[in-house]
Amino acid sequence: xxxxxxxxxxxxxxxxSAHQFSIDMQPLMEQADKVITLDCKDLQFxxxxxxRLFLTLRKETIAKxxxxxIKDMQExxxxxxxxxxxxxxxxxx
Numbered sequence: 001x002x003x004x005x006x007x008x009x010x011x012x013x014x015x016x017s018a019h020q021f022s023i024d025m026q027p028l029m030e031q032a033d034k035v036i037t038l039d040c041k042d043l044q045f046x047x048x049x050x051x052r053l054f055l056t057l058r059k060e061t062i063a064k065x066x067x068x069x070i071k072d073m074q075e076x077x078x079x080x081x082x083x084x085x086x087x088x089x090x091x092x093x
Contacts, residue, residue: 004035010042013050021053028057033064037093041072046080058089069093 007028013021028036036057046054058068071093073081081087 004037005031006037006039008039008042010040010044012045013043013053014045014047015049018047018049018053021050022056025053025057029060031066032057032060033066035067035069036061037069037071039071040077041074043074043077046077051080051084051086054086054090067091 005028009021011017038054054068061068069091073092078087078092081090
């Protein structure tokens, strides 16, 4: 897709790593008018701090006319999205 971006999210997205992920996410925020696909196949854990960053990116893409697609999320992480009501907020591929 010529107007899309793919970013890999891996490891643990928790309070300790959230600040660095926020910094790493800045280039995505600048291109939030595009379809941003987050490849989460190697994301092992997400905490409330990590969920907040997913929401921040979603909010920015909505404001700029883009969207976030989450790809290959592990079932353990997806269950956290389900328990917190995040599943309907995102498109999964």
